[in-house]
Amino acid sequence: METYWDLIQAKVCRKCMDGDGRGNCRLPRTESCGLKESLPEVVRIARETQSGTYEDFVNALRAQVCSRCRYQLDDGTCPLRTTLECALDRYSLLVLDVIDGTQASTFSRAS
């Protein structure tokens, strides 16, 4: 069975501006991907907000992932989010589609 990360690599990394178009990451070794680092939390949040909307998912990400991220500033803003440099934020809708797709039979996200 494919892992969530296998699916993310196939569906998100292939389209990511920091990838090589084949699912491989080209970020420098000194940088890490926020999506990869927090994937277990992202999957949990997607499940917990399954009866809600995309906005509920994003709000929960901000509250539970961004709030603990080293890049978020005290005022709640994030320079990486502002400049579209965070893959988790940039592809959050696509990520949610991937996770929802694995649970299609039980999942019913409101629009």
Ligand code: SF4
């Ligand atoms: S930055 Fe993250 S989402 Fe983008 S290719 Fe690298 S691992 Fe995948």
Ligand code: SF4
């Ligand atoms: S948007 Fe900013 S604070 Fe949130 S995970 Fe990405 S880098 Fe961290």
